[in-house]
Amino acid sequence: MTDGLWEKANKVSELGYKVHSASNIVELVAEKIAMDAESGALWAIHDHLEILSKRIEDQVQNLMEIHRDQRIQETK
Secondary structure (H helix, E strand, O other), X not given: OOOOHHHHHXXXXXXXXXXXXXXXXXXXXXXXXXOHHHHHHHHHHHHHHHHHHHHHHHHHXXXXXXXXXXXXXXXX
């Protein structure tokens, strides 16, 4: 029996990777901006994207643990 949880977790992980990649792009731009207001705003966006990326990855880990527990239960 499979509920597609592993596949769904991988799709969520891919979203997290894309958020992390966007964060990296914002970081590159923020490093090049000399104006404090603009640079500060970009760094704030970067930080929020990093937090979001980490939260997504944490949820992926939770999903994978559920999937692993389900597989163990299926074999019993």
